[in-house]
Amino acid sequence: MLLVVFGHALIGASTNFESTQLSRFLLIVVYGVHMPVLFVLAGGMCGRLIVQPLPSFTRHMLSRIVWPYLLWSNLLLATHFMLSEYTNRALATYAPWRILWNPPAVMWFLYVLLIALLIRRALGSAPRRIVVIAGGLFLIFPYIYEPPVPNFRFVGLFLLASTISLTDLRQVQFRYVVWICAAVAAIMIYFAWFEAREEINGYPADQFRYLPAMLISPVLIFASAKALTLKRPKSSILALLRMIGRHSMAVFVLHILFTAGTRIVLVALGADSLWFVTLTATCLGLAGPLALALLARNLRISSALGWQAN
Numbered sequence: 284m285l286l287v288v289f290g291h292a293l294i295g296a297s298t299n300f301e302s303t304q305l306s307r308f309l310l311i312v313v314y315g316v317h318m319p320v321l322f323v324l325a326g327g328m329c330g331r332l333i334v335q336p337l338p339s340f341t342r343h344m345l346s347r348i349v350w351p352y353l354l355w356s357n358l359l360l361a362t363h364f365m366l367s368e369y370t371n372r373a374l375a376t377y378a379p380w381r382i383l384w385n386p387p388a389v390m391w392f393l394y395v396l397l398i399a400l401l402i403r404r405a406l407g408s409a410p411r412r413i414v415v416i417a418g419g420l421f422l423i424f425p426y427i428y429e430p431p432v433p434n435f436r437f438v439g440l441f442l443l444a445s446t447i448s449l450t451d452l453r454q455v456q457f458r459y460v461v462w463i464c465a466a467v468a469a470i471m472i473y474f475a476w477f478e479a480r481e482e483i484n485g486y487p488a489d490q491f492r493y494l495p496a497m498l499i500s501p502v503l504i505f506a507s508a509k510a511l512t513l514k515r516p517k518s519s520i521l522a523l524l525r526m527i528g529r530h531s532m533a534v535f536v537l538h539i540l541f542t543a544g545t546r547i548v549l550v551a552l553g554a555d556s557l558w559f560v561t562l563t564a565t566c567l568g569l570a571g572p573l574a575l576a577l578l579a580r581n582l583r584i585s586s587a588l589g590w591q592a593n
Contacts, residue, residue, distance in 0.1 A: 284531050285524070285569070286317035291389070292542040292564035294487075299550050300557040307487075308479035315471065315488030315496040316504070318392070322437045323501035325396060326403075326444030333404045333445075340404065344397065347532075351589030352393040355536040356382040359390065362540060369547045384431075389539055391433050398432065399441035411446050418442030426491045434486075440497060461506045464499035471496045526573060533576035533590040534569065542568040 290313040297306055332343060357379050364377040381387075386394040402421075406414055422439025424430070474492060488496060511521055527534055545564040554560050579585045 326441035530576040537572035541571040
């Protein structure tokens with residue numbers, strides 16, 4: 284989630300200031316990592332959910348995904364429309380019904396996650412090889428033919444991750460796997476730095492050559508988190524990451540308002556540094572949602588806002 288906020292802060296600031304090779308490189312790296320990690324985590328932890336009785340599964344989908352999606356998609360869309368004069372991309376009309384097939388801004392994540400969960404639920408107790416084949420097809424197909432839903436390849440990543448238990452993964456000694464992934468990451472970094480010499484067209488790290496990054500980045504993030512937990516279990520950094528994780532939904536749906544708002548205000552005040560705006564927007568994009576999440580918890584309205592703490 285930290286990478287999500289930083290990435291959106293950087294890509295927003297890059298529209299107001301001249302981008303550099305370093306800023307474009309970081310965008311490719313961040314966008315090649317953050318969503319794969321989120322979908323792998325979601326897929327790896329969906330085991331208990333997908334086997335729940337249908338009424339319980341339905342209630343969970345409605346309260347944890349459908350309701351937050353509908354509520355915050357409309358609020359983000361309305362805010363974007365009202366502030367179109369100041370945003371990077373103007374919104375000509377306010378058509379909230381379009382969110383049923385056209386997720387606004389960052390909300391595509393919940394839209395695709397819901398589809399992934401429904402597909403995994405439909406596969407039920409199918410043999411692992413069937414789920415793996417389905418995951419592979421969903422992962423590769425969007426590179427061949429553009430699907431109607433954006434970033435549909437993450438459904439495939441979710442399905443593949445659902446075949447691996449995170450509990451089992453913690454018990455595996457996979458140091459050699461980490462080293463292999465690190466070697467592949469070095470190649471991906473080279474590609475990213477080379478590509479960052481020119482302006483980026485479209486979604487960063489969207490090309491087929493970055494597919495290996497989608498597969499290795501969760502392993503490297505997982506290994507880094509495990510190392511940090513073992514070496515510094517009481518560190519302040521780890522405590523902050525845990526807080527962000529517990530309130531990930533609030534951070535996810537709110538951060539874009541804080542990052543964009545911070546950028547608009549700073550630019551209006553005369554800020555002329557890409558990195559100052561990016562880092563300030565990142566900090567407030569985390570601090571603002573976390574403060575509101577804690578306030579909502581104290582007021583006992585988290586559920587109504589779709590922010591149940593994890």
